[in-house]
Amino acid sequence: MRTIRLGGYVIPAGALVLLSPYLTHRHPAVWDDPERFDPDRFIAARAATRSAFAYFPFGGGPRRCIGSAFATTEMQMIVATVAQHYRLSVATRRPRPPRPRAHAAAKLPSLRPDLGR
Amino acid sequence: MPAAATRGAPPGPAGFPVVGVFPWRVAIRSAFSRNACAATATSWPCDSALIASICSAIPITSSTCSRTTRRAYAKGPTVSRVRPLFGESLTMVDGERWRGRRRHVQPAFQPGLHGRFASVVLRAVAELLDRWRLAGRARRARGAGRRDAAAHPDHHHPGLLREHLLGELQALGQALDAAVTHVDRRLWSPLGWLDVPSPASARYRRALGEVEAFTCSPDGRGTPLRAAARHDAGRPPRGHRASHRSRASRRAQGISLRRTHDHGERAGLGLVRALGASGGAGADRGGMPRRPGRPQPSPGGSTQARPHAPRDRGDAAPLPAHVAHRPLAR
Numbered sequence: 001m002r003t004i005r006l007g008g009y010v011i012p013a014g015a016l017v018l019l020s021p022y023l024t025h026r027h028p029a030v031w032d033d034p035e036r037f038d039p040d041r042f043i044a045a046r047a048a049t050r051s052a053f054a055y056f057p058f059g060g061g062p063r064r065c066i067g068s069a070f071a072t073t074e075m076q077m078i079v080a081t082v083a084q085h086y087r088l089s090v091a092t093r094r095p096r097p098p099r100p101r102a103h104a105a106a107k108l109p110s111l112r113p114d115l116g117r
Numbered sequence: 118m119p120a121a122a123t124r125g126a127p128p129g130p131a132g133f134p135v136v137g138v139f140p141w142r143v144a145i146r147s148a149f150s151r152n153a154c155a156a157t158a159t160s161w162p163c164d165s166a167l168i169a170s171i172c173s174a175i176p177i178t179s180s181t182c183s184r185t186t187r188r189a190y191a192k193g194p195t196v197s198r199v200r201p202l203f204g205e206s207l208t209m210v211d212g213e214r215w216r217g218r219r220r221h222v223q224p225a226f227q228p229g230l231h232g233r234f235a236s237v238v239l240r241a242v243a244e245l246l247d248r249w250r251l252a253g254r255a256r257r258a259r260g261a262g263r264r265d266a267a268a269h270p271d272h273h274h275p276g277l278l279r280e281h282l283l284g285e286l287q288a289l290g291q292a293l294d295a296a297v298t299h300v301d302r303r304l305w306s307p308l309g310w311l312d313v314p315s316p317a318s319a320r321y322r323r324a325l326g327e328v329e330a331f332t333c334s335p336d337g338r339g340t341p342l343r344a345a346a347r348h349d350a351g352r353p354p355r356g357h358r359a360s361h362r363s364r365a366s367r368r369a370q371g372i373s374l375r376r377t378h379d380h381g382e383r384a385g386l387g388l389v390r391a392l393g394a395s396g397g398a399g400a401d402r403g404g405m406p407r408r409p410g411r412p413q414p415s416p417g418g419s420t421q422a423r424p425h426a427p428r429d430r431g432d433a434a435p436l437p438a439h440v441a442h443r444p445l446a447r
Contacts (some may be wrong), residue, residue: 006178017182023174030176051176053183061183066207066219066226073231074238081242086249 021056030054201325202300241278292327295320 001013011017026034030050031041040046042055053060058068065071082088196209203209207218280286299321312318 006175006181017178019179019182020174021179024176024179027174030174051180053176053179056176056179056183059183060180061185063183066222069228070226070231070234073235077235077238078242081239082246085246 019056024053025055025057198303199300201321202296237278241280286331288327289331292324292331295324296328299324 003013004011024030028034031054047055058065058071200209205214207215207222210218299317302317
């Protein structure tokens, strides 16, 4: 185990590195207008221009989620089926920021959408 | 990274998102994530670090850590709180044992098998939409407005998938919900590491016992309860071998099952549990109207066995044989 320099930062040996997909997926240095709903940003031509780890909801490397391909297929099927039967609309314009849940005992924060409850 | 960085001076290239540097064993303030998200280019210096922790949103960091750091996902102490539920399954182990588990379950996730699962997903979605439709009618009858799906996540879909894969197992759904709820509560409780006898822990252990009994069933999908119901109804159990009949009979008489120590079974158990992590009984409690012709749940949440009636699948495609009749993780 040794100290390394990564992305301009010195990571000391033994440091705990937390990877935050939430932040990466919304960071303006990685995405243009990250908060805008723009499904076209995932078309192959545009996806090829950015790092594979700009979008990593299932992690990556050998520990990548084993069900990632299945989950993606399932989500596409669900969205397609629901969209065939329902017209979805935005229920409220109120922002729904993530609500962190963290505690000393749990060590790590977890983000969940604030559903106003 | 120097842990004693000056507050307000990010310890890296300006504008890049190191958002948190904090000692591992110091309580993380509840506003940490909110602040981090609001200001993704700020640092969170700490005065003294036992172990430096770095929260990064830089893709290259994610890439390097995920691909080259073998211990990037080393299990922390929190794992002990979920181990009784997930056992020694894929998400719970490390090193060679993890590699073994991963190899074991990998075939079940091959892309070529997704198509065989498609009909299950589509039928579950169709049923979910049926429930939405009925709920919409009820809301309109009451003069209520549109239904906010995001504000009422009812987790029906996992429960429906579980039903379509494994059958309508109300008791198993209730057991899974009880177990997962208990574990979730312990995860977020400051005293969650304490394992003291209490009514809640007793309920949790009972629920685990029911789940364990299900996963020990001989055909990988029948339940002791269902087997007991068949036994009570005078019908032979699903299994044709004498050992199956013997085991079903013992279960019907309340004799406890063996605990499985087979790695494959244990690994598969994680998948079954994940499928049932929420839904089922929880869906019943959500007040959603059930499809006509389907039995209503008993008011007291009874776990009494009842005969398994064949599901009305209409003109749906037959359940994929691979998914329906074989252990999921083989």
